[in-house]
Amino acid sequence: MMKVVSILFIYGIMAEELCMRECTIEDGICTQERCNEGYVDKTGGHYKWWACGRDCPGGRYLTDGYCNCACIETSLCHQEHCSPRGPCDAGYMDQTDGDFRYWSCGRDCPGGKYYTDGTCNCACVDAPDVCAEGQSEVCADQGPCDAGYMDTTNGDYKWWACGVNCEGGKYYTDGVCNCACQPAGQCAMTPTYHNFNLYRFAPSLAFIRTFGVFGEYLVIMLLLAIMVTATFCCYKKKKAMFKKGDKYKVVSMEDSSSEMEHINQ
Numbered sequence: 001m002m003k004v005v006s007i008l009f010i011y012g013i014m015a016e017e018l019c020m021r022e023c024t025i026e027d028g029i030c031t032q033e034r035c036n037e038g039y040v041d042k043t044g045g046h047y048k049w050w051a052c053g054r055d056c057p058g059g060r061y062l063t064d065g066y067c068n069c070a071c072i073e074t075s076l077c078h079q080e081h082c083s084p085r086g087p088c089d090a091g092y093m094d095q096t097d098g099d100f101r102y103w104s105c106g107r108d109c110p111g112g113k114y115y116t117d118g119t120c121n122c123a124c125v126d127a128p129d130v131c132a133e134g135q136s137e138v139c140a141d142q143g144p145c146d147a148g149y150m151d152t153t154n155g156d157y158k159w160w161a162c163g164v165n166c167e168g169g170k171y172y173t174d175g176v177c178n179c180a181c182q183p184a185g186q187c188a189m190t191p192t193y194h195n196f197n198l199y200r201f202a203p204s205l206a207f208i209r210t211f212g213v214f215g216e217y218l219v220i221m222l223l224l225a226i227m228v229t230a231t232f233c234c235y236k237k238k239k240a241m242f243k244k245g246d247k248y249k250v251v252s253m254e255d256s257s258s259e260m261e262h263i264n265q
């Protein structure tokens with residue numbers, strides 16, 4: 001019993017520290033979207049339509065990806081973003097920012113059974129009742145950045161040599177040689193954080209971004225031109241082969257004799 005009380009006390013302090021981090025709500029989050037009247041979508045439209053949300057009062061089947069209801073009361077939405085719940089039970093927050101482990105050593109964790117931080121400490125801690133006034137959280141997608149960082153340019157990053165020392169994404173800048181990738185903090189918990197980005201999976205292609213997004217347009221146009229040229233060349237070659245085949249068409253003896261009889265007549 002004393003062990004559980006000690007854990008709750010320690011993690012209560014950690015939760016308060018997490019809440020005190022600078023955190024703001026991005027545009028599009030906490031709006032009604034498809035939720036019922038009096039509820040708002042905490043996922044910003046990136047909800048999951050899962051069967052585990054069948055009893056959600058604000059929007060049946062609409063979940064946040066952890067089987068928590070995506071549609072919540074307006075008064076709770078800001079608090080959800082100050083203290084992300086993740087996979088934890090109501091009233092708790094995920095102090096790992098999504099990097100939790102489902103391990104047997106967490107069987108006694110009160111806020112989420114089996115959820116640990118990777119060192120057998122409970123991942124779910126008491127969420128503060130309210131967050132400090134003035135907190136705000138401007139979140140962005142991961143983009144081409146390393147894990148734990150987010151793209152502060154909203155996709156308008158450049159791959160420039162002046163970003164050689166940028167942590168979180170080498171060479172990625174904002175166009176004036178500021179590092180594009182900044183620590184994500186609790187923003188890594190938002191449903192849109194792990195967006196698809198080609199350069200994260202194929203970093204050798206990052207040179208395309210030397211000219212920013214226009215580099216991608218140029219590559220697309222070049223690929224289209226190559227495809228059109230290749231298609232035209234194949235068509236011409238195939239047409240020439242058909243003509244050549246007609247010129248040297250094999251004639252059978254029966255065809256030859258019938259043609260001769262027709263000429264004699």
